[in-house]
Amino acid sequence: MKDPDRPEQRRRTKVRTRSAAIIKSEGGVDKPKSSQNRSRKQSPDLTEDLTFVLSQKVVGQPAATKVIVPYVQMYQAGLSPEGRPVGVFLLLGPTGTGKTKTVEALAEVLHGSEKNVLKVDCGEFQMEHEVAKLIGAPPGYLGHRETQPMLTQQKLNAVTSEKCSLSLVLFDEIEKAAPSMTRLLLGVLDKGILRLGDNSAVNFEKSLVFLTSNLGAREMMRELNPDFGFQSVKVADRTDLTSKLQAIALVAVRKRFSPEFVNRIDCIITYQPLTPESLAAILDKHIVDLQNHVNTRLGNRSFTLDVPFDARQFLLQKGTSSEYGARELNRTIHRFLTQPLATLVASNQVAPGSRVWVEVAEGGEKLNIRTVESQAGAAMVNPTVLLVDDNRDLLHFLERLMANDGWTLLTAESATAAKRLVQEHQPNAALLDYMLPDGNGVELGVEFLQTSPQMLVIVMTGTILPPEEEALCEEHNFPVLRKPFLASDVMNQIRSRFTTASGAQRA
Ligand SMILES: Nc1ncnc2c1ncn2[C@@H]1O[C@H](COP(=O)(O)OP(=O)(O)O)[C@@H](O)[C@H]1O
Ligand SMILES: [Mg+2]
Numbered sequence: 229m230k231d232p233d234r235p236e237q238r239r240r241t242k243v244r245t246r247s248a249a250i251i252k253s254e255g256g257v258d259k260p261k262s263s264q265n266r267s268r269k270q271s272p273d274l275t276e277d278l279t280f281v282l283s284q285k286v287v288g289q290p291a292a293t294k295v296i297v298p299y300v301q302m303y304q305a306g307l308s309p310e311g312r313p314v315g316v317f318l319l320l321g322p323t324g325t326g327k328t329k330t331v332e333a334l335a336e337v338l339h340g341s342e343k344n345v346l347k348v349d350c351g352e353f354q355m356e357h358e359v360a361k362l363i364g365a366p367p368g369y370l371g372h373r374e375t376q377p378m379l380t381q382q383k384l385n386a387v388t389s390e391k392c393s394l395s396l397v398l399f400d401e402i403e404k405a406a407p408s409m410t411r412l413l414l415g416v417l418d419k420g421i422l423r424l425g426d427n428s429a430v431n432f433e434k435s436l437v438f439l440t441s442n443l444g445a446r447e448m449m450r451e452l453n454p455d456f457g458f459q460s461v462k463v464a465d466r467t468d469l470t471s472k473l474q475a476i477a478l479v480a481v482r483k484r485f486s487p488e489f490v491n492r493i494d495c496i497i498t499y500q501p502l503t504p505e506s507l508a509a510i511l512d513k514h515i516v517d518l519q520n521h522v523n524t525r526l527g528n529r530s531f532t533l534d535v536p537f538d539a540r541q542f543l544l545q546k547g548t549s550s551e552y553g554a555r556e557l558n559r560t561i562h563r564f565l566t567q568p569l570a571t572l573v574a575s576n577q578v579a580p581g582s583r584v585w586v587e588v589a590e591g592g593e594k595l596n597i598r599t600v601e602s603q604a605g606a607a608m609v610n611p612t613v614l615l616v617d618d619n620r621d622l623l624h625f626l627e628r629l630m631a632n633d634g635w636t637l638l639t640a641e642s643a644t645a646a647k648r649l650v651q652e653h654q655p656n657a658a659l660l661d662y663m664l665p666d667g668n669g670v671e672l673g674v675e676f677l678q679t680s681p682q683m684l685v686i687v688m689t690g691t692i693l694p695p696e697e698e699a700l701c702e703e704h705n706f707p708v709l710r711k712p713f714l715a716s717d718v719m720n721q722i723r724s725r726f727t728t729a730s731g732a733q734r735a
Pocket of ligand 1: 285286287289322323324325326327328329330440510514553554555558
């Protein structure tokens with residue numbers, strides 16, 4: 229794979245040579261690094277951090293992440309060139325492979341919310357006269373006061389945050405826009421300035437501009453599905469396929485856009501069709517999200533969702549589509565899992581604290597969702613809980629509270645002591661403070677899971693977790709309790725996991 233242009237070496241002269249670096253994604257899942265080989269340094273390198281967190285959110289497109297992150301870093305170092313946007317990226321590839329998601333994920337990491345993106349749906353600007361909506365009509369035109377331009381400096385500033393002053397601008401499905409829009413964009417890409425109808429200027433020098441397009445998607449489909457039947461692509465053929473898709477995308481781009489336009493793009497990234505492994509990772513993420521959603525929305529009425537292998541295979545089989553990518557998987561999860569589950573909850577058919585079991589129905593055409601009754605023997609009303617914190621007062625308080633409920637308690641003030649207790653007693657749950665005198669609670673939790681995969685790990689923290697640790701918590705489904713928290717929060721977290729319907733009546 230070619231390296232992207234080093235941003236600092238970008239030429240800003242008018243006669244830029246073909247500067248767009250062509251990047252291909254390698255396909256396959258970007259494996260999260262294990263906690264061991266991520267060093268325990270206190271102030272993690274920002275680039276590594278951002279790359280890691282982004283690749284957790286956008287699965288199987290490692291090249292996209294690798295290309296975009298250096299531009300963010302360059303901006304944060306104050307080294308972005310003036311007179312143009314910080315970076316301009318054209319994201320190509322089949323539908324539902326994560327193009328739009330990449331920009332949303334970046335917004336979440338930089339600004340704390342996916343919504344911090346100034347998004348222009350180019351489909352709304354297919355006619356020449358509609359482009360006026362974007363910049364507002366010039367004065368003197370009838371009704372020019374009523375046309376509020378969509379792209380104003382104010383709107384651009386509104387998508388930044390206290391955390392970061394870089395704005396993300398997304399022109400989605402750019403091939404649909406009228407030609408005059410492409411001309412407008414040319415000015416933005418070239419000088420970082422957009423002139424509005426009233427002659428005021430919008431400055432994009434603190435913006436990353438993303439253009440997405442399905443150009444060439446139909447031809448890519450033909451390449452993926454030559455017989456129009458379902459055909460899975462063998463791993464050995466993937467590298468070959470990657471370069472074919474990329475070539476198809478480039479031909480389509482050159483056909484549609486002028487060379488000047490293409491030359492002003494810093495990187496063209498071709499997204500790859502998602503592999504079965506990537507789809508499986510996306511499904512797992514959705515199920516973890518669903519469980520977290522249940523926990524936060526239902527509080528002490530929450531329950532544990534159990535989606536075993538067979539049910540996951542069912543969802544993957546129904547949700548795999550080379551035409552719609554992960555969108556089909558999202559629809560399938562919604563139809564077969566989220567919606568029926570919502571119906572059960574709304575009609576009070578799920579007791580708080582119960583285990584909800586999902587299985588493939590006879591005939592293999594749908595999923596059955598049922599709560600596991602108490603007589604199933606899964607009840608574990610008195611779990612053994614390990615508490616690790618160097619705050620003795622908190623430790624003793626929780627210890628008394630849990631002992632009152634008949635739970636068995638183990639306490640430790642350091643990671644080393646905690647490890648010994650886990651080896652000796654194999655507790656069912658561990659409540660770990662993030663900042664320990666000799667380590668970090670999140671990494672300790674990950675370590676515990678390697679020997680006791682069934683253990684419920686809950687992280688307590690007095691500060692905001694660094695993104696890397698937050699991603700680990702998300703990946704491993706660790707609930708995070710921000711101090712101060714209510715004792716009932718922690719008790720409920722543990723109860724909802726270890727008590728079945730009958731036990732839950734006590735809750
Ligand atoms: N690579 C991916 N990693 C994680 N989720 C993805 C990925 N690709 C698609 N999805 C899921 O599918 C949905 C649609 O993806 P999107 O990024 O809008 O596709 P497109 O490539 O057509 O812009 C997203 O909201 C997300 O839930
Ligand atoms: Mg999209």
